[in-house]
Amino acid sequence: MISHPVLEQAARAGVRLGLERVRTFLGVLGEPQLAAPSVHVAGTNGKGSVATYVTGALVAAGYRVGTTLSPHVEQLNERVQIDGVPLADGELSEVIEHVARARGAWAEAAGLAGDPLTYFELITVVAFVAFARNQVDVQVVEVGLGGRLDATRVVQPVACAITQVGLDHTAILGDTVGEIAGEKAGIIERGVPVVAGPLPAAARTVVQRIAASRGAPLWAPPKLRHEIHRDGTVTLATPQGSIGPLRLGLQGPHQAANAAVALGVLHRLRGQGFRMPDEAIARGLRDAFLPARLEEVAPGLVLDGAHNPDGAAVLAGWLEKRPRPASRVLLLGMGADRDPGPMIAALAPHFDEIVTTRCAHPKAWDPLKLAVAIQGAHPAVSAGGDIEAALPEVYAEAHETVVAGSLFVAGAARALWRAGHLAGIATGQGLATDLPELT
Numbered sequence: 405m406i407s408h409p410v411l412e413q414a415a416r417a418g419v420r421l422g423l424e425r426v427r428t429f430l431g432v433l434g435e436p437q438l439a440a441p442s443v444h445v446a447g448t449n450g451k452g453s454v455a456t457y458v459t460g461a462l463v464a465a466g467y468r469v470g471t472t473l474s475p476h477v478e479q480l481n482e483r484v485q486i487d488g489v490p491l492a493d494g495e496l497s498e499v500i501e502h503v504a505r506a507r508g509a510w511a512e513a514a515g516l517a518g519d520p521l522t523y524f525e526l527i528t529v530v531a532f533v534a535f536a537r538n539q540v541d542v543q544v545v546e547v548g549l550g551g552r553l554d555a556t557r558v559v560q561p562v563a564c565a566i567t568q569v570g571l572d573h574t575a576i577l578g579d580t581v582g583e584i585a586g587e588k589a590g591i592i593e594r595g596v597p598v599v600a601g602p603l604p605a606a607a608r609t610v611v612q613r614i615a616a617s618r619g620a621p622l623w624a625p626p627k628l629r630h631e632i633h634r635d636g637t638v639t640l641a642t643p644q645g646s647i648g649p650l651r652l653g654l655q656g657p658h659q660a661a662n663a664a665v666a667l668g669v670l671h672r673l674r675g676q677g678f679r680m681p682d683e684a685i686a687r688g689l690r691d692a693f694l695p696a697r698l699e700e701v702a703p704g705l706v707l708d709g710a711h712n713p714d715g716a717a718v719l720a721g722w723l724e725k726r727p728r729p730a731s732r733v734l735l736l737g738m739g740a741d742r743d744p745g746p747m748i749a750a751l752a753p754h755f756d757e758i759v760t761t762r763c764a765h766p767k768a769w770d771p772l773k774l775a776v777a778i779q780g781a782h783p784a785v786s787a788g789g790d791i792e793a794a795l796p797e798v799y800a801e802a803h804e805t806v807v808a809g810s811l812f813v814a815g816a817a818r819a820l821w822r823a824g825h826l827a828g829i830a831t832g833q834g835l836a837t838d839l840p841e842l843t
Contacts, residue, residue, distance in 0.1 A: 405479055405480045405481050405493045405496055405497065406479065406480065407480055408480065408496075408497065408500050410500050410501065410503075410504040410526070411480070411500065411523055411526060411527060413519065414519055414521060414522060414523045414525075414526045415522075415523040416519055419522065419524075419549065420522050420525075421549065421550065421553035421554065422553055423553060423555070423557055423558060425520060425521060425525060426521065426525045426528065426529060426555045426558060427558050428510075428514075429506075429507065429510055429520075429521065429525075429529060430529060430532065430558055432506065432510050433503075433506060433529070433533065436529075436532040436533050436535065436536035437532040437543075437558050437559050437560075438559075438560050439532075439535065439536040439539075439540075440470070440535060440536075440540050440541060440542055440543050441542055441543070441560065441561070441562040442542070442543040442544070442545050442559035442560060442561045442562065443455075443458055443542065443543070443544045443545065443561065443562065443563050443564075443565070443669055443673070444545050444547070444556065444557075444559055444561040444563075444564045444565070444591050445458075445544070445545065445546050445547060445564075445565045445567065445669075446547040446550075446551040446554075446564070446565070446566050446567070446588045446589075446591045447547075447565070447566055447567030447568045447569065447588060447601070448567075448568050448569050448570040448571075448584070448588070448712065448714060449567065449568050449570065449712070449714050449715050449718070450567035450568050450601065450658070450661070450662045450665070451546050451547060451565075451567050452473050452546060452694055452697075453567075453654055453659060453662040453663075453666075453692070453694060453697070454565055454567050454662050454665050454666045454669070455471060455473060455544050455545075455546045456471075456473075456488075456654070456692045456693070456694050457654075457662065457663055457666035457688055457689055457692050458544050458666050458669050458670060458688070459471045459485070459487075459488050459544045459688070460488060460653075460687065460688030460689070460691055460692050461666070461670050461680065461684050461685045461687070461688025461689065462541075462542055462544070462670075462673075462678075462680075462684075462688070463487045463488055463688070464683075464684035464685075464687040464688050464691075465678070465679055465680055465681060465684035465685075466679065466684075467541040467542055467678075468486070468487060468538070468539065468540045468541045468542075469486070469487055469488070469540055469541065469542055469543075469544060470484075470485070470486055470531065470534065470535030470538065470540035470542075470543045470544070471485040471486075471488065471543070471544040471545075471546075472484060472485070472527075472528065472531040472543070472544075472545050472546060472556070473485070473546050474524065474527075474546060474548045475811055475812070476815070477695045477696045477709070477811055477812075477814065477815035477818060478695065478815045478818055478819050478822075480496070480527075481493065481496055482695075483527055483531065484496060484499075484527070484530060484531045484534050486534070486535075486538050486540065491534055495534070496530075496534070499530050499533050499534045499537070500526075500530050502533065503526065503529055503530050503533055504526075507520065507521060507526070522555075524548045524549075524555055525555045528548070528555045528556055531545075542562075542678075543559065545559050545561075547588075547591060549577075550577050550584075550587040550588065550590065551566075551587055551588045551589065551590040551591040552586070552587050552588075552589075552590020552591070553587075553590070554590075554591075557590070557591055561591070561593055561596050562596065562597075562672075562673065562676055563596065563597050563598070563599065563669050563672045563673055563676075564591050564592055564593065564596055564597070564598040564599070564620070565598070565599045565600070565601075565665050565666075565668070565669050566585075566588050566589060566591070566598065566599075566600045566601070566603075566611060567600075567601045567662060567665055568601050568602065568603065568661075568714065569581055569584055569585045569588055569603050569604065569607035569611075570584075570604075570712065570713065570714040571584065571712070571713060571714075580606065581604050581606045581607050582606040582607065582609070582610050584607070585603070585606065585607035585608075585610040585611055586610050586614070588607075588611075589610060589611045589614040589615070590614075592611075592614055592615055592618055592620045593618065593620065594618045594619055594620065595618070595619050595620060596618075596620050597620065597621050597622075597623070597672040597675075598611075598615050598620045598621070598622050598623075599622075599623045599624070599628065599665050599668035599669050599672060600622065600623070600624040600628075600665070601624070601625070601628070601661050601662065601664070601665045602625050602661050603624070608624070611624070612624075623642060623643065623668045623672070627642065627643050627668075628640075628641070628642055628664045628665065628667075628668050629641040629642075629664065630660040630661055630663065630664040631648075631660075632657055632660050633649055635649075636651060637649035637650055637651050638650065638651075638652060638660045638663065640660070640663055640664045640667045640689075641664075641667075642664070642667055642668045642671045643671075644671040644674065644675065645671070645682075647667060647682055647685055647686060647689075650686055650689060650690055651690060652689055652690065652692065653689065653690055653691050653692035653693055654692050654693070654694060654697060654698075655697065655698035655699070655722070656697075656698045656718060656721075656722045657721065657722070657725075658718045658721070663689050666688075666689070667685065667689075670685050670688075695707075695815070695818060696708060696709045696811055696814035696815055696818055697709060698718075698719070698722055699818075701818060701821050702821060702826060703831065704729070704799070704802070704803055704804045704805060704831035704832075705799060705804075705805050705807075705817075705821065705826070705831075706804065706805070706806045706807070707806075707807050707808075707814040707817055707818055708806065708807070708808045708814060709808070709810065709811035709814050710747070710808045710809070711738065711739070711742065711747075711808075711809060711810050711811065712742070712746075712747070713746040713747060713750065715747075716746070716747040716748075716750040716751050716808075717750050719750075719751065719806075719808060720750045720751055720753075720754055723751075723754040723806070724754065729802075729803035729804040729832075730803045730832065731756050731757070731801070731802045731803045731804070731832065732754065732755050732756055732802060732803065732804040732805075732806065733755060733756065733757045733758070733759060733798050733801070733802035733804070733805050733806070734751060734754075734755040734757070734758045734759070734806050734808065735759050735761055735788070735791075735794060735795060735798050735805055735806065735807045735808075735813075735817070736748075736758055736759070736760050736761065736774065736778075736808060736809045736813075737760065737761045737762050737763055737768060737769070737771075737774075737791065737807075737809045737810055737812075737813030737816075738768075738769045738774060738809040738810055738813075739765070739767045739768065739769060739810055739812075740767055740768065740769040740770075740773075741767060742769075744769075744774065744777055744778050744809075745777075745778070745781065747809070748778045748781040748782065749781065751808070752781050752782045755782070755806070756784065756802075757782075757784040757785075757786070757802075758778065758782050758784065758785045758786075759785075759786050759787075759788040759794060759798050760772075760774040760775045760778075760785070760786070760787050760788055761788045761789065761790065761791045761794040761795070761813065762774075762790060762791065762813070763790075763791050763810070763812050763813045763815075763816035764790075764816065765810070765812040765813075768810075768812070768813070771787045771788050771789065771790075771794075772787040774787070775787035791813060791816045791817060791820065792820065792825070795807070795817050795820055795825070795826070796820075796825060796826060796829060799826055799829055799831060800829045800830070800831065800832075800833060800834050801832070801834055802831060802832060803831050803832040804831070805831070
């Protein structure tokens with residue numbers, strides 16, 4: 405399912421942080437978010453990876469797991485998963501419509517006008533209702549934005565994780581790493597164990613202070629450790645033991661830190677009586693998959709959802725270790741609310757050319773305006789058209805094409821690849837057929 409009319413309508417409400425609306429509505433629905441214990445995962449980057457690792461290990465251990473991720477890459481269904489499998493269109497649509505009917509009755513009774521819930525609040529409620537209906541044993545819940553006032557904070561966690569903290573969504577979360585860390589650490593609940601990844605000093609101080617003030621036992625480096633071996637395998641360790649060497653399912657050296665956070669969460673669950681054999685943990689780490697995270701979907705085509713400076717640094721580090729092809733082009737699409745400067749500073753040295761593009765997302769930056777914004781950061785910048793035309797042309801001309809800047813543009817590229825729009829095109833050869841010119 406690409407979208408749903410109920411959610412499209414809710415999207416008009418924009419972003420409105422706060423817990424009162426969603427908490428009140430969930431009360432009307434019978435508190436489905438409390439039907440199972442939760443693992444709550446926040447962070448600037450890496451939270452989807454940690455949630456995926458934890459989900460895989462819990463499923464391998466025999467638990468029925470509901471997982472909610474955001475945003476989706478290609479299909480709305482990716483946001484609501486049972487045992488790591490996106491909900492089928494029919495079931496997802498039925499739950500959305502059930503929730504929409506209940507929302508309408510609630511809004512009318514409460515005298516609420518307009519759109520009483522945002523897109524994210526609505527899909528979060530849909531996920532909890534779906535999980536309760538499927539009688540999951542545990543919920544793995546990824547924060548949407550921030551943490552303290554995020555709609556997902558209505559859960560009752562048995563473990564929390566904060567993966568990383570960096571500058572992102574500064575207009576909403578704060579201008580400094582410390583302020584943003586305070587918002588992320590808002591998910592920490594009294595007495596609930598929390599696991600944190602490598603954090604900048606300012607963020608580490610804030611997380612430690614909030615955890616201590618709430619009596620939440622904290623594991624963070626150096627209590628969490630990871631070692632990357634010459635062959636690319638990793639060994640991970642927490643105060644409860646180690647696992648490895650093993651090869652992670654997700655690409656990139658940064659995944660070792662994410663996997664260490666996941667192991668910390670799983671060991672915390674083990675300490676609370678969850679059955680978590682090492683074999684199940686290893687399987688969850690080895691078999692993990694997320695689309696558009698350093699994903700080479702075809703020879704010469706890499707998709708990555710990097711959309712902020714930290715994500716760009718990870719992508720740049722990964723590219724630095726790959727053989728440099730004869731020509732490597734960045735096909736860049738971004739949200740209009742983002743500053744491309746820090747991203748391009750990290751990525752520019754690794755590309756021979758940058759071509760701007762956009763997907764159908766309403767907040768996508770116009771390619772020409774984006775090209776103008778970054779033209780001084782690289783000697784070869786050009787404005788492309790929409791992704792449907794730009795991707796085949798760039799893919800044919802370059803020996804390696806990297807699509808990045810947004811999970812939405814990476815997802816659009818992935819959908820085009822899966823639909824066969826790049827079939828028969830040889831990289832670095834140019835197109836044999838006429839496509840619209842890049843403008």
